[in-house]
Amino acid sequence: MLNFSHNHNFHSANLTAKKNTLYAMIITISMMIAEIIGGIYFNSMALLADGWHMSSHALALGLAYFAYIMSNRYKSDARFSFGTYKMEILASYTSALSLLVIAFLMIYHSILKFINPESIAYKEAILIAIIGLIVNLICAWLLRSSHDHHHNHHHHHDDLNLKAAYIHVLTDALTSILAIVALGFGLLFGADFLDPLMGIIGAILVLVWAIGLLRQSGKILLDANMNEPIISKVVDILRLFRSDIEIKDLHLLKVANDKYTCIISLNSIDPIDINLIKKELSKHEELVHIIVEIYPK
The missing domain is CATH 1.20.1510.10 (Cation efflux protein transmembrane domain)
Structure with a gap:
């Protein structure tokens, strides 16, 4: 186990x-x-x-x-x-x-x-x-x-x-x-x-x-959740966080009646603190499990 x-x-x-x-x-x-x-x-x-x-x-x-x-x-x-x-x-x-x-x-x-x-x-x-x-x-x-x-x-x-x-x-x-x-x-x-x-x-x-x-x-x-309102909130946070961020991939999985897991892959020229991104996203209570990956451009 x-x-x-x-x-x-x-x-x-x-x-x-x-x-x-x-x-x-x-x-x-x-x-x-x-x-x-x-x-x-x-x-x-x-x-x-x-x-x-x-x-x-x-x-x-x-x-x-x-x-x-x-x-x-x-x-x-x-x-x-x-x-x-x-x-x-x-x-x-x-x-x-x-x-x-x-x-x-x-x-x-x-x-x-x-x-x-x-x-x-x-x-x-x-x-x-x-x-x-x-x-x-x-x-x-x-x-x-x-x-x-x-x-x-x-x-x-x-x-x-x-x-x-x-x-x-x-x-x-x-x-x-x-x-x-x-x-x-x-x-x-x-x-x-x-x-x-x-x-x-x-x-x-x-x-x-x-x-x-x-x-x-x-x-x-079927995890068809990409039109949920929380998606636009996630994108807005990422865009405001750093202007040079490119969203490579974004997945939203429903894990409870009102809770989601969010998996994000980002491209960025400069290094970014993943924990800071998670902290900002965690302000939305719907997101209970956040996974962030960052790749250099």
Whole structure:
């Protein structure tokens, strides 16, 4: 095992999010098991289908919780030279992919219902949707409170792992709301077409959320950070420091929700004190790990 004097633990775990994600996962799994057992016992396909649908969100919550555990477990491991933050981002990206699958399945089954309408047990289905909505609102409140708590400490920066779990729960809550509206109109006015229509509308919203989450997490995984505002601040400091400095290379790597590693290669005619450059750059709290190389022109 490698040991270095410099600490690569740049990312502070969102402990509130970790705890509340576990609670949300337990609640979701409990509801999932109850619905599956109830569906089998009462011979209700609607109840059984909702139980299996909830299993996908239980899996996403489990993935988010696992990412928090692994990120914290290996945070001081020297093998992770830029910390373990990307474990959480990888979980976020995977959750976003699963949201895409859920959205396409929602569209597929909704189209099938348009083509081959089936009789709906409205009262039973509405009851299931209401129970599912209550469970998801509780989980959403748990995850939202974690999100707000984290923002109070880290300004506007998102915890994408938490955001992915939150969107999964929000997706299920949205599905329940749309289902209640569609089933209510179907029960009162016989508008059977609203059930698959609401399914397609919900799927489109899920697609939008999933694509946005994929872009955010994918950008971090691929280190596409060179358009971040901190870059212009770094360049301004280097230009003001010495007029003859030429920036040969500049890399910015995100190592936490609001922290970056900065690697700079410079060309200069005259010798420059690297420590002075680091001192100036360190005035920006976002930069937690600064590496500077200087080459003569």
